[in-house]
Amino acid sequence: MDIMANSxxxxGASPAMVHAIEEILEFTSLSSALCINIGTLSPDWIFSMKAAAIRANECQKPWVLDPVGVGATRFRTEKCIELINLKPCVIRGNASEIMAVVGASIAPTKGVDSSRSSTDALEAAKDLARVAQTVVAVSGAVDLVTDGKRVLGVSNGVALMQRITATGCAVTALIAAFVSVNPNRVLESTAIALALFGLAGELGAEKANGPASLRMHLIDALHMLDEQSVMNRVRIAQL
Amino acid sequence: MDIMANSxxxxGASPAMVHAIEEILEFTSLSSALCINIGTLSPDWIFSMKAAAIRANECQKPWVLDPVGVGATRFRTEKCIELINLKPCVIRGNASEIMAVVGASIAPTKGVDSSRSSTDALEAAKDLARVAQTVVAVSGAVDLVTDGKRVLGVSNGVALMQRITATGCAVTALIAAFVSVNPNRVLESTAIALALFGLAGELGAEKANGPASLRMHLIDALHMLDEQSVMNRVRIAQL
Amino acid sequence: MDIMANSxxxxGASPAMVHAIEEILEFTSLSSALCINIGTLSPDWIFSMKAAAIRANECQKPWVLDPVGVGATRFRTEKCIELINLKPCVIRGNASEIMAVVGASIAPTKGVDSSRSSTDALEAAKDLARVAQTVVAVSGAVDLVTDGKRVLGVSNGVALMQRITATGCAVTALIAAFVSVNPNRVLESTAIALALFGLAGELGAEKANGPASLRMHLIDALHMLDEQSVMNRVRIAQL
Structure with a gap:
């Protein structure tokens, strides 16, 4: 939650972390977007997550799903599928997670970091996007974003970001914020969020000496990004 | 919890984070002060919070309340009022939160960051302090601290601190520590905690390039504060 | 959890934080090692902790225990003893915690930071190691590691590390990772994990200006450690 909220x-967004069923419906109505992250899963939280997703749909607020560690346990996979049935507008995971979701992989994920490349998961991602009528983003050396037809490739970012816990979670939250600003262009907003977070990582890496200083400089860079610093540095390609 | 504990x-204080009802009474008896923060609220935790507040009063230990996001949902507001009825010695929030508590505002808070200035909330704060017989601190460009009669204004701090999650929570915890050392001067202890945390932010800002490096330098500065570095730099005024 | 996962x-390890009983058995089977930390205790989590410990034993996966704050409350002490009965291969705590576990101390611990030196706890640690048939590590100016017969002393580290929350928790997690790689040399693996974490702290301290920058530089240094940087700097002695 810490790196998500700080990112x-x-x-420039305004995060609030809520999980009690007693208030999550009301909070969801107030918010501009909802990010559901199954990282530290519990039955209580799943109940709240589902309620929040349903309410977000009722209010026509975008909601995005981060299927952290899906595939590692049957429980996690099952709950993740139930959440996907509630129609997130974006699902962002690493290659192992996305492949686990679509059953394209029978290898259980090892942890929450990915052991597969994003291109391995491209076909799985397109299938998932079509079946679930959503945008699917696969993080990797090249991030892939697809709505089942179009595919955008985002090649910003540095490998060391994977050695910081919850960078994936943070970029998913950022996607939610970006989509809320531009709800009619979910594919593009998702790609841009990934590109800018990746670019912040690149700028941060210029000053960093390891993963902890990268984390700090990445967030600083994210805060300082402006048209000038972004120009010519965002690498998004139609694939 | 991370930035609170590290602050x-x-x-120089010694934090412990406890929420299980099975041990919170015993832990409260051992501690010098209690800080209750409703940020990530759940019914279980509220039960523990109330029990801890009651025990703190029984033991004549000071307890302080951070009404995070109060006003955003009916549940949060209701539980916050119930906690205030258990007589905290300090309540610290931003202007939106304090105004929500006293019903001076009908605009729901947007998130946990404030959309109002602290001066807007001064009259609300004084009312709350009188009715609840407590000290109320309103964070803002100028922090206001009042017991309902006297008002102190603290003008340390930098705006960028608002872009770090839980700085408000951290300073509330610091207030608890300061009040425990000087329980007969709650108003002054609260103002000094706010001033020193703000000053640490100012010192940190001299080295920072964004919110994440500010967070680091702020905590470092807090650790290094001494009479020399504080002298002439604390800005507390009787208003 | 943040500093543990990032450490x-x-x-080079791959952390996942899991507590739901619905998946913890399956997750434990997949993992290379299990770290149980009683920091923010709740009855639900204890149930999961015990189930995970039993499963780890069934799968012959090493599991290590961090008895955070044991001795502070009866509940915490009782649950800690119940966990120790499930046979962790390493228990790492500070002197107060280890002494509380063995009942060598009747002074309740003040918080989660230690008020006693590690040498005070040596006899207690040896007793605990013998009775519980485990390796016990006592953090302090000199970390002590014992299996009840042999005692290793690790004198890496800097005092300022105690002013960072959860550095003890982080090193316990690191011990779990190290033991999983070398399960037949638990005593030595534990000492080496403590030494390398301490050395990362020393290297970090060369660049740090306070606890927050030490935290960052420590994790960076941990990531950069190689044979060259470690050589002649690890201080482990047979006592």
């Missing part, structure tokens, strides 16, 4: 604040 | 450690 | 990632 959102650095980017 | 307390940096300042 | 593990920096050291």
């Amino acid at each position: 959102l604040l650095a980017a | 307390l450690l940096a300042a | 593990l990632l920096a050291a």
Whole structure:
């Protein structure tokens, strides 16, 4: 939650972390977007997650799903599928996670970091996007974003970002913020969020000496991004 | 919890984070002060919070309340009022939160960051302090601290601190520590905690390039504060 | 959890944080090692902790225990003893915690930071190691590691590390990772994990200006450690 909230604040968004069923419906109605992250899963939280997803749909607020570690346990996979049935507008995971979701992989994920490349998961991602009528983003050396037809490739970012816990979670939250601003262009907003977070990582890496200083400089860079610093540095390609 | 605990450690205090009802009474008896923060609220935790507040009062230990996001949902507002009825010695929030507590505002808070200035909330704060017989602190460009009669204004701090998650929570925890050392001067202890945390932010900002490096330098500065570095730099005024 | 996960990632391990009983058995079977930390205790989590410990034993996966704050409350002490009865291969705590576990101390621990030196706890540690048939590590100016017969002393580290929350938790997680790689030399693996984490702290301290920058530089240093940087700097002695 810490890096998610700080990334959102650095980017100019206004995060709140809520999980009690007693208030999550009301909070969801107030918010501009909802990010559901199954990282530290519990039955209580799943109940709240589903309620929030349903309410977001009722209010026509975009909601995005981060299927952290899906495939590692049957429980996690089952709950993740139930959430996907509630129609997120974006699902972002690493290659192992996306492949686990679509059953394209029978290898259980090892942890929450990915052991597969994003291109391995491209076909799985397109299938998932079509079946679930959503945008699917696969993080990797090249991030892939697809709505089942079009595919965008985002090649910003540095490998060391994978050695910081919850960078994937943070970029998913950022996607939610970006989609809320531009709800009619979900594919593009998702790609741009990934590109800018990746670019912040590149700028941060110029000053970093390891993963912890990269984390700090990445968030600083995210806060300082402007048209000037972004120009010619965002690498999004139609694939 | 991370920035709260690290701020307390940096300042020389000894934090412990406890929420299970099975041990919170015993832990409260051992502690010098109690900080209750409703940020990530759940019914279980509220039960523990109330029990801890009651025990703190029984033991004559000071307890302080951070009404995070109050006003955003009916549940949060209701539980916050119930906690205030258990007589905290300090309540610290931003202007939106304090105004929500006293019903001076009908605009729901947007998130946990404030959309109002602290001066807007001064009259609300004084009312709350009188009715609840407590000290109320309103964070803002100028922090206001009042017991309902006297008002102190603290003008340390930098705006960028608002772009770090839980800085408000951290300073509330620091207030608890300061009040425990000087329980007969709650108003002054609260103002000094706010001033020193703000000053640490100012010192940190001299080295920072964004919110994440500010967070680091702020905590470092808090740890290094001494009479020399504080002298002439704390800005507390009787208003 | 943040500093634990980031320390593990920096050291090349692959952390996942799991507590739901619905998936913890399956997750434990997949993992290479299990770290149980009683920091923010709740009855639900204890149930999961015990189930995970039993499963780890069934699968012959090493599991290590961090008895955070044991001795502070009866509940915490009782649950800790119940966990120790499930046969962790390593228990790492500070002197107060280890002494509380063995009942060698009747002084309740003040918080989660230690008020006693590690040498005070040596006899207690040896007793505990013999009775519980485990390796016991006592953090302090000199870390002590014992299996009840042999005692290793690790004198890496800097005092300022105690002013960072959860550095003890992080090193316990690192011990779990190290033991999983070398399960037949638990005593030595534990000492080496403590030494390398301490050395990362020393290297970090060369660049740090306070606890928050030490935290960052420590994790960076942990990531950069190689044979060259470690050589002649690890201080482990047979006592």
